[in-house]
Amino acid sequence: MLFEFAVVAGILFGVYYALLGVGLNLVFGVLQVVNLAHGDVVMLGSYLAFEAYYAWHLNPLWAVVIGVVPALVAGGALYAGVGPRLARAADPEMLSLVLFFGISQIIEALATVAFGNNQRSVPASSLGAAPLRILGERYPRDWWVVAGVSAFVLAALFAYLYASPVGRATRAVMSSPRESAAVGIDVRRVSVATFGVGTFLAASAGVLGVFLLGGVNPTEGVSITVTAFAVIVLGGLGNAPGTVLGGLVFGLATELTQTYASTWSGLVPYVLLLVVMLARPKGLLSKSARVA
Amino acid sequence: MPPASHGPKPVPSRQGPAGRAARQLRRLGAGGISDVGAVVVPVAVFLAAVHLYSNELLLLNMLVYAVLAQGINVIYGFTGYLPFGYVAFFGAGAYGASLSIIYLHVPALLAVVLGGLAGALLGALLTPLLRLSGAYFAIASLAAAEAVYEVVSNPSLASVTRGPYGINLVTAYNQSLSYDAAVALLGLSMLGVVILRRSRFGLALRATADDATSAEMAGVWVVRERSLAWLISAALAGLAGGVFAWAISVFYPTDVFDLTISVFAIVFALFGGVGTTWGPLVGAVVLYGIYSLVGLSDPQYFQLTYGLLIAALVLFLPGGLGSLTRGLRGHFKGAPGGAR
Numbered sequence: 001m002l003f004e005f006a007v008v009a010g011i012l013f014g015v016y017y018a019l020l021g022v023g024l025n026l027v028f029g030v031l032q033v034v035n036l037a038h039g040d041v042v043m044l045g046s047y048l049a050f051e052a053y054y055a056w057h058l059n060p061l062w063a064v065v066i067g068v069v070p071a072l073v074a075g076g077a078l079y080a081g082v083g084p085r086l087a088r089a090a091d092p093e094m095l096s097l098v099l100f101f102g103i104s105q106i107i108e109a110l111a112t113v114a115f116g117n118n119q120r121s122v123p124a125s126s127l128g129a130a131p132l133r134i135l136g137e138r139y140p141r142d143w144w145v146v147a148g149v150s151a152f153v154l155a156a157l158f159a160y161l162y163a164s165p166v167g168r169a170t171r172a173v174m175s176s177p178r179e180s181a182a183v184g185i186d187v188r189r190v191s192v193a194t195f196g197v198g199t200f201l202a203a204s205a206g207v208l209g210v211f212l213l214g215g216v217n218p219t220e221g222v223s224i225t226v227t228a229f230a231v232i233v234l235g236g237l238g239n240a241p242g243t244v245l246g247g248l249v250f251g252l253a254t255e256l257t258q259t260y261a262s263t264w265s266g267l268v269p270y271v272l273l274l275v276v277m278l279a280r281p282k283g284l285l286s287k288s289a290r291v292a
Numbered sequence: 293m294p295p296a297s298h299g300p301k302p303v304p305s306r307q308g309p310a311g312r313a314a315r316q317l318r319r320l321g322a323g324g325i326s327d328v329g330a331v332v333v334p335v336a337v338f339l340a341a342v343h344l345y346s347n348e349l350l351l352l353n354m355l356v357y358a359v360l361a362q363g364i365n366v367i368y369g370f371t372g373y374l375p376f377g378y379v380a381f382f383g384a385g386a387y388g389a390s391l392s393i394i395y396l397h398v399p400a401l402l403a404v405v406l407g408g409l410a411g412a413l414l415g416a417l418l419t420p421l422l423r424l425s426g427a428y429f430a431i432a433s434l435a436a437a438e439a440v441y442e443v444v445s446n447p448s449l450a451s452v453t454r455g456p457y458g459i460n461l462v463t464a465y466n467q468s469l470s471y472d473a474a475v476a477l478l479g480l481s482m483l484g485v486v487i488l489r490r491s492r493f494g495l496a497l498r499a500t501a502d503d504a505t506s507a508e509m510a511g512v513w514v515v516r517e518r519s520l521a522w523l524i525s526a527a528l529a530g531l532a533g534g535v536f537a538w539a540i541s542v543f544y545p546t547d548v549f550d551l552t553i554s555v556f557a558i559v560f561a562l563f564g565g566v567g568t569t570w571g572p573l574v575g576a577v578v579l580y581g582i583y584s585l586v587g588l589s590d591p592q593y594f595q596l597t598y599g600l601l602i603a604a605l606v607l608f609l610p611g612g613l614g615s616l617t618r619g620l621r622g623h624f625k626g627a628p629g630g631a632r
Contacts, residue, residue: 034427082607102599105555106600278420
């Protein structure tokens with residue numbers, strides 16, 4: 001009974017973790033950039049949900065929609081600004097790592113200035129109060145709502161990647177930027193679009209994270225980035241569909257340790273990340289994963 | 293003392309220690325004198341500073357950060373591996389030193405050495421991370437640091453590590469001796485970097501950082517040299533952690549495993565310029581100085597400043613401040629681009 005509860009919770013959280021990681025993975029797959037500011041954008045998304053609920057008296061889920069345009073524009077503009085300079089550098093990978101580390105510090109500082117140091121949260125009842133009863137267990141309703149919205153955003157992302165022209169071009173760039181350029185794809189434009197989409201995915205994960213991650217504070221970015229990284233390493237770097245599997249494995253692992261060895265559950269993301277990186281550096285689905 | 297020789301003119305041998313010292317200095321050349329200065333001057337300045345300036349805690353933190361920045365220099369400047377989780381070794385050193393005082397009742401100075409050993413042991417344990425490259429290594433080391441923190445601060449281990457309740461070393465507290473130990477440690481780290489810059493080992497490391505395959509072909513045992521640099525860097529952080537624990541004597545796991553410590557050490561090293569002797573020290577002194585002036589009351593503005601600073605450095609001055617002075621010096625000497 002405890003076990004079934006943990007498994008269902010693990011799946012619900014797993015779908016959410018997939019959303020949390022997929023933006024980071026998309027950006028990595030296309031741009032070969034580890035966006036260390038990913039977690040900080042997630043944090044900003046959480047504050048957007050907070051503001052939507054308290055300042056504008058909306059259902060906090062509206063923040064997902066409100067965030068679309070600002071995230072696409074800000075992300076795209078940022079990459080359009082720094083991308084060419086990074087591409088010219090001698091060691092773009094290391095340079096981008098340090099650059100996005102700096103950007104993450106900037107976002108964290110600005111968020112502290114704007115929102116203060118306190119932990120903020122949005123009541124779960126804003127998504128409907130009564131717990132859901134499924135298979136004889138009672139689950140907080142917000143878990144189901146968050147998993148549902150996450151699944152919807154993920155489905156929209158895969159529709160974009162597999163059925164739209166820009167998405168097809170994005171996947172082409174993921175498999176080979178050089179050959180994509182050779183067949184006439186504008187790699188630079190695809191990169192800018194991808195960074196925008198990745199930023200939106202992070203922000204929407206933040207809106208939902210205000211429920212599942214237990215609120216928001218300006219310094220949570222780093223640990224979220226590490227968590228997201230653990231998810232995408234599990235699923236395979238640069239492998240967007242693999243991220244869903246990675247999220248599910250990650251969700252189940254954290255929920256099961258939470259249930260059976262709660263003091264050690266904080267260790268799970270880090271140990272999973274290290275073990276998978278060292279033992280299966282190409283992810284659990286290594287056959288279909290790219291060489292990172 | 294005569295200035296350093298400008299040519300290979302043989303020096304007539306003179307008797308007496310002074311003559312021998314002068315001869316050795318000549319053999320070392322101008323670079324040798326500045327290398328000796330790189331060790332002696334910071335030590336002398338910090339020893340004097342504590343008598344001229346009353347805020348000893350600020351000086352101590354500056355010393356600790358200077359050592360950590362040099363540790364980052366050893367691993368990042370010479371091998372290109374950037375450990376975001378560098379603080380793990382600092383924390384391991386702090387706990388190694390503290391627990392050996394609490395359980396083994398060793399004198400504090402020995403405990404600091406054991407702290408360095410704890411850092412090196414953790415480094416040895418994490419050596420497999422060196423198989424990862426670039427960003428993967430950086431993030432994996434971050435995860436490792438968080439994992440170590442989760443273990444040390446775990447309430448389930450409170451009987452061993454005191455878990456989240458922290459450490460109290462008041463009985464071992466010795467303000468002036470711990471400060472002197474920190475100064476000595478800075479001297480040691482400066483000496484280490486000086487040696488690294490002049491030795492075959494350092495050259496091998498840099499060759500490895502430039503192109504590991506070519507270095508291996510040229511006879512460098514890449515894995516061994518890189519692991520050695522990693523252990524040296526880890527031991528430096530461990531020693532720094534040990535001195536820090538002794539000097540402040542009451543602390544919590546969050547104080548010594550704070551990721552901000554990694555962040556500061558990396559920022560200070562990058563700001564001054566990695567791969568140089570003075571860069572990390574200058575970065576630590578200047579930026580920590582600014583931090584303690586404006587940052588303590590409004591840390592977010594300091595964070596904003598250094599975030600902008602990093603972004604600007606990466607985009608416009610990837611070699612750190614050091615590359616700026618090198619550029620100027622080249623200009624005055626009439627190097628490429630300069631007037632003749």
